[in-house]
Amino acid sequence: MSVKKLEVPFVDLQTQHTALADEIDASIRRVFSRNDFVLGQELDLFEQEFAAFCGTRYAVGVDSGTSALELSLRACGIGPGDEVITAAHTFIATVQAISYTGASPVLVDVDPHTYTIDAAHIAAAITPHTRAIIPVHLYGQPADMDPILALARQHNLAVIEDACQAHGATYKSKRAGSMGHLAAFSFYPAKNLGACGDGGMIITNDPQHAETLRRLRNHGQSQKHQHVMLGYNRRLDTLQAAILRVKLRYLDAWNDARRAHARRYTEALAASGVILPGVAEYADPVWHLYVIRAARRDALRRHLAEHGISTGLHYPIPIYLQPAYRELGYLPGAFPITECCADEGLSLPMYAELTPPMIDYVAATIHAFARNTDAAGAKTDPTL
Numbered sequence: 128m129s130v131k132k133l134e135v136p137f138v139d140l141q142t143q144h145t146a147l148a149d150e151i152d153a154s155i156r157r158v159f160s161r162n163d164f165v166l167g168q169e170l171d172l173f174e175q176e177f178a179a180f181c182g183t184r185y186a187v188g189v190d191s192g193t194s195a196l197e198l199s200l201r202a203c204g205i206g207p208g209d210e211v212i213t214a215a216h217t218f219i220a221t222v223q224a225i226s227y228t229g230a231s232p233v234l235v236d237v238d239p240h241t242y243t244i245d246a247a248h249i250a251a252a253i254t255p256h257t258r259a260i261i262p263v264h265l266y267g268q269p270a271d272m273d274p275i276l277a278l279a280r281q282h283n284l285a286v287i288e289d290a291c292q293a294h295g296a297t298y299k300s301k302r303a304g305s306m307g308h309l310a311a312f313s314f315y316p317a318k319n320l321g322a323c324g325d326g327g328m329i330i331t332n333d334p335q336h337a338e339t340l341r342r343l344r345n346h347g348q349s350q351k352h353q354h355v356m357l358g359y360n361r362r363l364d365t366l367q368a369a370i371l372r373v374k375l376r377y378l379d380a381w382n383d384a385r386r387a388h389a390r391r392y393t394e395a396l397a398a399s400g401v402i403l404p405g406v407a408e409y410a411d412p413v414w415h416l417y418v419i420r421a422a423r424r425d426a427l428r429r430h431l432a433e434h435g436i437s438t439g440l441h442y443p444i445p446i447y448l449q450p451a452y453r454e455l456g457y458l459p460g461a462f463p464i465t466e467c468c469a470d471e472g473l474s475l476p477m478y479a480e481l482t483p484p485m486i487d488y489v490a491a492t493i494h495a496f497a498r499n500t501d502a503a504g505a506k507t508d509p510t511l
């Protein structure tokens with residue numbers, strides 16, 4: 128290859144934090160001037176600003192995206208004997224949150240183009256025990272919400288959006304997280320909006336849910352010394368909220384940068400033989416991840432690493448084939464699209480600070496691999 132070698136990391140938090148250092152330092156000093164580290168003023172303000180960003184009435188800060196999912200399920204009263212339907216292809220936390228409540232996770236396969244939950248499969252999975260559906264806006268692509276919301280209305284089910292990868296994405300011009308009864312966000316450092324540590328948020332338009340969630344995250348307290356239910360210690364730190372407030376002001380611009388990067392990848396990778404991510408006509412994704420598929424995925428990944436390009440796998444072993452979830456009883460082959468994504472999916476570098484020369488270099492390196500092996504393309508077309 129004649130192209131000059133570049134180092135392209137998979138994520139780059141340093142560039143963002145260097146640019147924001149003064150603003151973040153000032154926000155941390157504000158918290159130290161008040162010493163309100165737990166349930167402090169910056170948390171209140173961040174909750175108001177995040178709710179406004181999403182177009183919902185309430186936002187409740189918690190200590191992780193996993194907690195946001197679990198407490199949302201608990202706020203709906205879901206527990207032992209109940210079934211909750213979610214996507215087979217997701218991060219394991221979605222399924223763990225269901226298990227924590229004592230309810231049974233019921234998995235369904237994803238759509239072969241968008242890799243989000245396939246609404247057509249949900250109807251077949253509904254039983255008299257089903258209480259909720261958790262659509263996952265995976266990789267920053269919104270799931271097809273209208274058929275899901277229709278099924279939920281028909282069967283009286285709660286809809287809890289897993290928006291942990293989709294801060295700012297829209298579905299038919301509505302923000303991810305604003306369509307279900309509740310939605311969970313994660314501020315894990317590498318998410319589109321990332322804390323300097325763990326953090327999460329639940330959004331809702333329902334005042335009853337908001338009040339229950341404020342109690343659940345804070346020892347079940349309705350007011351000081353009044354514990355009206357079994358609660359937890361799951362609050363979002365004031366310091367993290369202060370940092371996240373600074374970053375929230377940049378989120379739309381960062382997401383626009385990711386969109387431009389995705390367009391550039393898509394143009395540059397045309398005719399490279401790999402399968403590119405599909406975007407549904409209803410969606411404006413925020414590209415938390417840009418995931419291609421290649422039949423010789425592992426060889427392509429090694430080739431990219433040899434040329435200084437780091438990539439990720441999301442997720443190489445389906446949840447139901449993990450030792451922790453053998454108990455669910457699903458066999459290999461249960462969800463063909465999920466397994467295709469596990470075998471062939473490759474996440475390319477994606478973050479706002481990525482540069483056009485880096486993207487062109489990644490694309491050129493993939494084209495070179497394809498020329499040398501003529502087998503980069505995914506062998507399995509799961510739609511056939």
Ligand SMILES: *Cc1c(COP(=O)(O)O)cnc(C)c1O
Pocket residue numbers: 191192193194217218220221263265289291292312313314315325326327
């Ligand atoms: C990150 C993530 C979670 C969990 O969030 P944490 O903050 O790491 O607990 C849940 N679901 C999905 C789809 C995620 O990407």
